[in-house]
Amino acid sequence: MNERILRILIESFWQILLPGLTMTIPLTILSFTFGLILALLAALVQVAEIRVLKPIARFYIWVIRGTPLLVQLFVIFYGLPSLGILLDAFPSAVIVFSVNTGAYAAETIRAAIESVPRGQLEAGYCAGLTYAQTMRRIILPQAMRTAFAPLSNSLISLVKDTSLAANITILEMFMASQRIAARTYEPFALYCEVGLIYLLFCTVLTALQRRLETKMPQY
Amino acid sequence: MLKIMDVHKSFGPTEVLKGVSINVEKGDVITILGPSGSGKTTLLRCINFLEQADRGMMEFDGERLPLNAVKKKDKIRLRKKTAFVFQNYNLFRNKTALENVTEGLIIGRKMSKAEAISIGTQALDKVGLQARYNAYPHELSGGQQQRVGIARAIATQPEVILFDEPTSALDPEWIGEVLSVMRTLAQEGMTMLIVTHEMTFARQVASRVLLMDEGVIVEENTPELFFGAPQKERTRQFLKTLQNR
Secondary structure, eight states: OOHHHHHHHHHHHHHHHHHIIIIIHHHHHHHHHHHHHHHHHHHHHHHTTOTTHHHHHHHHHHHHHTSOHHHHHHIIIIIGGGGTOOOOHHHHHHHHHHHHHHHHHHHHHHHHHHHSOHHHHHHHHHTTOOHHHHIIIIIHHHHHHHHHHHHHHHHHHHHHHGGGGGGGTOOOHHHHHHHHHHHHTOHHHHHHHHHHHHHHHHHHHHHHHHHHHHHSOOO | OEEEEEEEEEETTEEEEEEEEEEEOTTOEEEEEOOTTSSHHHHHHHHTTSSOOSEEEEEETTEEEETTSOOHHHHHHHHTTEEEEOTTOOOOTTSOHHHHHHHIIIIISOOOHHHHHHHHHHHHHHTTOTTOTTOOGGGSOHHHHHHHHHHHHHHTOOSEEEEESTTTTSOHHHHHHHHHHHHHHHHTTOOEEEEOOOHHHHHHHOSEEEEEETTEEEEEEOHHHHHHSOSSHHHHHHHHHHHTO
């Protein structure tokens, strides 16, 4: 490798990592948190068979899982203004990523709840607990243990998916690398470098997942 | 105390209960025998509203209600007068033995934590698990799990405990310890309704023995007469098949 490319890589590392820390990570954390809340609600109204809300949850999951994430970003950021709804890029991204993650995680959580044996609910009833009490204290803790690994998957996907936000003017890691690539005419080096930084992020998350999993109780 | 009248229940085209009536008085130990598929378990589950009967009445402490139209609030209230011991224990898997017992007291009955723990430890002591308060279900043997199940049932001081084949899922080596706990409860005057295949237990402990077959009660008798001089041909036949095992 020649010296010029090496210098570019070293100089750009911080220029790419910085938007990673100030944009990619906050965007991921916010979206994942809201996404989980949405997912839990969408899963619960389905398992509890709540009349009007269940079909709404099904519809939400159907639409979001059936359309590309990039299209969803464009609809919210470039499409809504023509209806008079103007959102800044960051809130647009948080909305789209939350709603998107929520749809996938909802299915994960629903399946995890359904994997808890029915006897747990019956035992709750027989102990004098209500449906909601049994769900909160007995079934959800068991379900979340099961859901942990697939939800970690969703989180790792989300980290990488935030790179799509570059398309709606958000200066995150990928856009930072694009700019440097355009300036230095070294696309190969720069895109490999940004890829490695994503890999680094995901490696940390994978290690974290491992550690938490061994600490969790096994039922 | 507890009367069940003319219970009917179908699953799809299969009629599992065809008009069963049963009368439980305080202190009764009633064992329900019968071949598989005779509706014994379904009967217990209808009493506890785990299944909704298609027809039938319940009278519990003078309160009458139709079994096919019980309100959610009444279900929760009436379930607190009973307790249920499951065939496969159904202990809360994310709770310790002690938490399994106190959960229904603290959450279901709004008891203070200290009081619940005092009752919970007493209940576990009674079933011989004083050393395993903090064990999780998966750390316990089948017999121990079922004894936690019984501790969970007695802790709430129910008016009647419903036992659904409490020893059927156990390895033979654990059956004795569970039956011995149940025997003690019976001697102390606990009202119990027990679906079981344990003939010796029924003969020695029950105050009344019922035979169910094809969704009806065939014979109801004292244990002496039921096993010694059964009235019905079906009962004789049933006892004979068991003897030949």
